[in-house]
Amino acid sequence: MILDKNLIIANVDKRMFGSFIEHLGRAIYGGIYEPGHPSADEMGFRQDVIHLVKHLQVPIVRYPGGNFVSGYNWEDGIGPRESRPRRLDLAWRTVEPNEIGTNEFAEWAKRVNAEVYMAINLGTRGIDAARNLVEYCNHPSGSYWSDLRISHGYQKPHNIKTWCLGNEMDGPWQIGAKTAYEYGRLATEAAKVMKWVDPEIELVACGSSNSSMPTFGQWEATVLDLAYDHVDYLSLHSYYGNPENDFSNYLAKSLDMDSFIKTVASICDYIKGKKHGKKTIHLAFDEWNVWYHSREQDKKIKPWSIAPPLLQDVYNFEDALLVGCLLITLLKHSDRVKIACLAQLVNVIAPIMTSDRGTAWAQTIFYPFAHVSHYGRGAALHAVISSPVYDSKDFTDVPYLESIAVYNEGNEELTIFAVNRNPAEPLLFECDIRSFTDYRIIQHLVLEHEDIKAVNTAIFPNRVVPHNGGNAQVQDEEVTALLSKRSWNVIRLKKYG
Incomplete structure (x- = not known):
């Protein structure tokens, strides 16, 4: 190297280390919010979870969905709790009690030092609800919706500056799914009025739900042809799994993210070229993670309960390695990817898990994310890398070494x-x-384990944790290290003298 x-390559946008909390499963109820929990604060937020989220240094959190948002009436989640309706959430076939809504989530975000990345409903709602929500959140006072916010106890506006225009609108599973033309027109008109309410906001248009969608490519082109002048980012979503139990092929799946x-x-x-435009559309990879462990379990959950244990993937050591490769891939594209959201943050395909009335702990994927969030801020560097390669079932010329460097001047x-x-x-x-x-060298962190299927649990939360015993050294302006087989490594250097 x-x-x-x-x-x-680029200065890394801090929003690269974002995450996501949806009204889904136990992400909110039993995750960030559990009144009566021993650690709960005066608003019912679990402080043990807040502590772990703050350790991740997540700067922005997408909310409230996800598939959930396409059937969500944001007005249900404001005002006195006792007057809020319970609704059937058709996206996940659960009952939404609306105990947490816009104001409470904005308050929680402040407590973890994060901004809110707000999604609007372009499934069952549209232009009017979108502009009203921006007014409620961002307008200082003197209008119906801003004064209503003030009457709810929030004198200062939430000042939310990043918004996404719906969610996965190409998906037939989505409430109010649309063709590319239908969505592009609606997103354009919603974007116009949202920016008229607050010209300082940035907007993310929906790209394809994933790269295997039959309309992938054509969807992006059609949507941007319509909305180019009014949006700032286009979204990407991708999840990876190892149902075949093929380690080498699994760890190569970051090459799919790279191609995407x-x-x-x-x-x-x-x-941009077709329109003779000057504006570069950047990318928001606002859903990415490993997701496959819980799919069979989720089929057995009975519908219409509140906060059932949906999508509770228990992550193992090999999942942490792939997450590390995916993080490196995002950094390699920091010139175009300005926003990225690990989906999700607590309990639902998440780095943090909780037990009801009990403890909270870090899953294996917590550690590479925390390392990159802590030490990946600065300028991502073009690295010239020569590595031995291998072929797997789906990929060729996969380098054994996946690596990047970030310079904090x-x-x-x-x-x-x-x-x-x-x-x-091992790899020299x-x-x-x-x-x-x-x-x-000031530190060489290593995440390794003999058992690639090893997991962390409430009883054994430290089975898979990093150690500080790496062997990196510097001599004659060259770093050398023997990287353990199947390992994640963070080699930190600092100028001295």
């Missing part, structure tokens, strides 16, 4: 993130850092 501090990003970026640039720190995909052998890592004079 060869690094040069002047070969910069490149394809969508090229479509955005095509529309202000702190005079360089951090190298590296995954050794080799399931059986050599990195030329000749442009980083007088840098020394």
Whole structure:
């Protein structure tokens, strides 16, 4: 690996380390919110969960969905709790009590030092509900909706600046699913009035629900052809799993994310060129994660309960390695991907798990995300990498070394993130850092385990945790390390003298 501090991909947007909380399963009820829990604060928010979320340093959280938002009346979640209706949520076939809504979630976000990334309903609702929600959240006072917010106890506006225009509107599973033309027109008109209410907001249009959709590509082109002048980002969603129990193929799936990003970026640039535009449409990868462990379990849950244990994937060590590879891939595309949301944050396909009235703990995927969130802020560097490769069932020329570096000039720190995909052998890592004079190793974190299926639980929360015993060293302006077989590595350097 060869690094040069002047070969910069982009400065990493802090929103790259975002997450997502939907009104789904136990993400909210029993997750962030559990009145009566020993750690609950005066609003019913679990402080043990707040502590773990703050450790992740999540700067932005998407809310309230997800599929849920396409049937959600945001007005149900404001005002006195005792007057809020219970509704059937058709997206997940549960009952939504509306104990948590816009104001409560905005308050929770403040407590974890995060901004809200608000989704609007373009399934059953539309332009009018969208502009009213922006007014309720962001207008200072002197109008119906802003004064209503004030009457609900929130004098200051929430000042939410990032908004997404619906969710997965191409999906037949989505309430109010639309063709690309139908969605593009609606998104355009909603975007116009939302920005008329608050010209400072940024808007994300829905891309395809995933890259295997039959309309993928054409959907993006049609939507942007209609909405280009009014939106700032296009969304991407992708989830990965290992139902075949094929470790080598599983860890290669970050190559799929890489191809997905490149394809969508090229479509955005095509529309920019077609319109002779000056604005570059950036990408919001606002749903990504591993998701497959809980699918069979979810089929057995009876409908129409409140906060059932849906999508509660229990993540193992190999999942953490893939998440590490996906994070590296996002950093490699930090010139185009400005927003990314690990989906989701608590209990629902999440790095944090809780038990009712009990403890909260970190799943295996918590650790690579935390490492990149802590040390991946700065300038992502173009790295020249030469690595042995392998072929798997779905991929060819998969490098055993997946790696990138981020340079924080202000702190005079360089951090190298590296995954050794080799399931059986360590990998000798050599990195030329000749442009980083007088840098020394301050830490080499390693996440490794002999059992790739090892998991963390409430009883054994520290079965899979990183250690600080990596062997990286610097000599003659070269970093060397022996990366353990199937391992996640964070090599931190700092200038001295």
